[in-house]
Amino acid sequence: MQASSIEPRVRENNMDFEVRSQDTICVNESQQQHPWWYNLKYMAVGILFGIVLVKAEVISWFRIQEMFRLQSFHMYGVIGSAVVVGIISVWLIKRFNIKTIHGEKVIFHPKQFNKGQVYGGLLFGLGWAITGACPGPLFAQIGTGALVVTVVLVSAIAGTWMYGYLREKLPH
Amino acid sequence: MLTIIFAVNNKKMTEVLRGPWPWYVAGPLIGLTVPALLLLGNKHFGISANLRHLCAACFPGRIKFFQYDWKKEIWNFFFVAGILAGGLIAARLLVNPQPVSIAPALAKELAGYGIHDHQGLLPAELFSWQSLFSLRGLIMLVGGGFLTGFGTRYAGGCTSGHAIMGLSNLQWPSLVATVMFMAGGFLMANLVLPFILRL
Numbered sequence: 001m002q003a004s005s006i007e008p009r010v011r012e013n014n015m016d017f018e019v020r021s022q023d024t025i026c027v028n029e030s031q032q033q034h035p036w037w038y039n040l041k042y043m044a045v046g047i048l049f050g051i052v053l054v055k056a057e058v059i060s061w062f063r064i065q066e067m068f069r070l071q072s073f074h075m076y077g078v079i080g081s082a083v084v085v086g087i088i089s090v091w092l093i094k095r096f097n098i099k100t101i102h103g104e105k106v107i108f109h110p111k112q113f114n115k116g117q118v119y120g121g122l123l124f125g126l127g128w129a130i131t132g133a134c135p136g137p138l139f140a141q142i143g144t145g146a147l148v149v150t151v152v153l154v155s156a157i158a159g160t161w162m163y164g165y166l167r168e169k170l171p172h
Numbered sequence: 173m174l175t176i177i178f179a180v181n182n183k184k185m186t187e188v189l190r191g192p193w194p195w196y197v198a199g200p201l202i203g204l205t206v207p208a209l210l211l212l213g214n215k216h217f218g219i220s221a222n223l224r225h226l227c228a229a230c231f232p233g234r235i236k237f238f239q240y241d242w243k244k245e246i247w248n249f250f251f252v253a254g255i256l257a258g259g260l261i262a263a264r265l266l267v268n269p270q271p272v273s274i275a276p277a278l279a280k281e282l283a284g285y286g287i288h289d290h291q292g293l294l295p296a297e298l299f300s301w302q303s304l305f306s307l308r309g310l311i312m313l314v315g316g317g318f319l320t321g322f323g324t325r326y327a328g329g330c331t332s333g334h335a336i337m338g339l340s341n342l343q344w345p346s347l348v349a350t351v352m353f354m355a356g357g358f359l360m361a362n363l364v365l366p367f368i369l370r371l
Contacts, residue, residue, distance in 0.1 A: 050258020120326025125356015143259020
């Protein structure tokens with residue numbers, strides 16, 4: 001597929017309005033169809049990511065408490081250097097128009113501001129400091145054998161569902 | 173990862189990998205997840221979206237927010253399955269024999285709440301099935317999880333989607349979300365959590 005022909009098609013074919021409203025990120029931007037086992041490459045990235053989360057103690061409840069009490073630089077270093085590397089990577093991809101391994105143009109969508117980022121962000125922060133885990137570490141914690149964390153995960157899924165249920169009534 | 177492996181000689185290698193990895197190794201590796209997913213197939217780094225896809229797949233009800241083609245996002249389930257497997261591998265093969273080192277001030281404060289277990293990454297006094305049957309444990313595990321799940325979707329992303337992916341793409345709404353994440357965390361850890369931990 002030619003890169004130039006992809007972008008207009010994305011806009012026209014994007015009937016998936018609801019997946020994009022409020023959150024344009026965390027989605028599949030590819031228009032290509034592949035067999036299911038192509039997804040194993042994302043599992044490989046996930047495995048490396050999970051190992052890093054555990055070994056850098058990002059999934060530790062103690063490290064998160066230290067972060068929010070300004071008792072350690074560790075988490076600030078982790079998140080800060082991750083963002084710096086991310087910014088440079090995204091800039092390089094845009095600047096040199098680097099394609100995916102399947103030859104597709106990498107697509108970015110601007111994030112729309114809404115009040116959810118304020119209210120929701122605050123609620124998320126409150127939860128994060130209690131559980132000591134954001135969604136990624138939850139999965140890694142369960143992987144390390146902390147099976148009681150499945151309760152936290154199920155509760156987070158319930159919270160997500162409740163948001164979907166109440167969404168029309170919430171300020172955005 | 174390869175550089176680390178080559179940088180240290182064989183005998184010390186396992187020792188180095190088993191100990192806690194410093195931030196300047198872990199942070200850049202986490203940052204590299206962003207281009208890795210983009211270049212492997214135009215996928216935008218984000219984890220909390222999985223919780224939504226799970227709702228859409230299993231119990232969408234008649235809720236509009238869960239009516240979409242979740243099968244298109246199945247890559248994200250593979251990604252989190254990988255995180256789970258990564259946790260398992262790290263805990264089995266690269267286990268740190270030493271107790272977790274904790275800031276002395278935090279250790280002292282936690283001791284006041286009866287939390288003395290520093291053996292693993294999660295204190296057993298809070299993260300165990302027994303704890304679930306106490307008021308403190310119930311509030312922390314169930315309440316904390318609910319707030320995390322509700323808040324992340326309301327905000328349109330979590331630490332990965334906003335703080336890492338969003339900031340990498342210089343999106344100011346993601347900066348707003350990140351600042352609010354931190355504000356909520358500071359409020360909870362310093363003003364509210366001490367009361368919960370005393371329960």
